[in-house]
Amino acid sequence: MSAHINRIVMHHSAGALEPSAFDLQHYHRMVTGSGKVLDGKFPISANAIGRKLAPGTYAAHTRNLNGGAIGLALAAMADAQWGDPRACRAFPTRLQMDAFIVEAGRLCLEYGIEVTRQTVLSHAEVQITLGVTQAGKWDFDYDPYGILDSRDPVLIGDMLREKIRAAMGAAPVVATPGPAPTRPVLRRGSTGADVGDLQRLLGITQDRIFGPATQAAVIAHQKAHQLLADGIAGPATWASLERN
Numbered sequence: 001m002s003a004h005i006n007r008i009v010m011h012h013s014a015g016a017l018e019p020s021a022f023d024l025q026h027y028h029r030m031v032t033g034s035g036k037v038l039d040g041k042f043p044i045s046a047n048a049i050g051r052k053l054a055p056g057t058y059a060a061h062t063r064n065l066n067g068g069a070i071g072l073a074l075a076a077m078a079d080a081q082w083g084d085p086r087a088c089r090a091f092p093t094r095l096q097m098d099a100f101i102v103e104a105g106r107l108c109l110e111y112g113i114e115v116t117r118q119t120v121l122s123h124a125e126v127q128i129t130l131g132v133t134q135a136g137k138w139d140f141d142y143d144p145y146g147i148l149d150s151r152d153p154v155l156i157g158d159m160l161r162e163k164i165r166a167a168m169g170a171a172p173v174v175a176t177p178g179p180a181p182t183r184p185v186l187r188r189g190s191t192g193a194d195v196g197d198l199q200r201l202l203g204i205t206q207d208r209i210f211g212p213a214t215q216a217a218v219i220a221h222q223k224a225h226q227l228l229a230d231g232i233a234g235p236a237t238w239a240s241l242e243r244n
């Protein structure tokens with residue numbers, strides 16, 4: 001963890017989806033309705049622990065909790081009414097939320113901030129979790145994705161932290177290959193559905209009987225693919241047939 005920055009507080013600006021210059025004074029980063037990430041007026045270093053927070057020299061985003069804390073805000077929720085947050089004319093967009101989550105994760109990685117209830121939290125969680133009194137701040141005691149009906153800030157916060165962790169660990173999803181289908185070893189005299197499959201892969205008549213024609217086709221395939229030309233369809237021959 002950085003010695004000077006150890007926390008992110010997540011806010012909504014109570015402004016429009018495109019922030020004003022006034023909005024930008026209060027936060028280090030703002031995410032717009034179209035998912036753009038903007039720098040606020042003050043750099044994150046202006047809130048470093050150990051720095052004297054003289055008025056007008058740092059981003060004042062959370063009462064008595066600005067030292068060491070990054071203010072990350074959604075440009076959103078202008079004229080919002082607590083009773084029906086979703087009815088607001090600047091409710092966060094999906095694009096905005098996704099960019100917000102990615103930016104939070106990026107900041108955690110850059111500053112070595114662990115994603116915990118104490119270190120990455122919404123403004124509405126500050127009083128509940130850290131006991132630092134705020135004046136009725138409700139960003140976010142609603143789900144800014146507009147999905148959860150809960151008004152519990154910690155439950156909403158847990159959901160956001162989960163997404164932030166996922167964004168930080170995001171790696172391309174690699175499909176794990178399942179076990180290869182097991183194929184029996186087939187030879188002259190074998191019969192059945194697997195022989196039919198073998199014949200299909202060899203491109204010959206599928207009579208499901210491993211006779212001389214099938215054996216000749218297996219040998220031809222083996223020779224063509226630098227396999228032991230024994231006329232027996234074992235694992236290497238099956239694998240070669242299924243690749244080719």
Ligand SMILES: [Zn+2]
Binds near residue numbers: 011
């Ligand atoms: Zn706030």
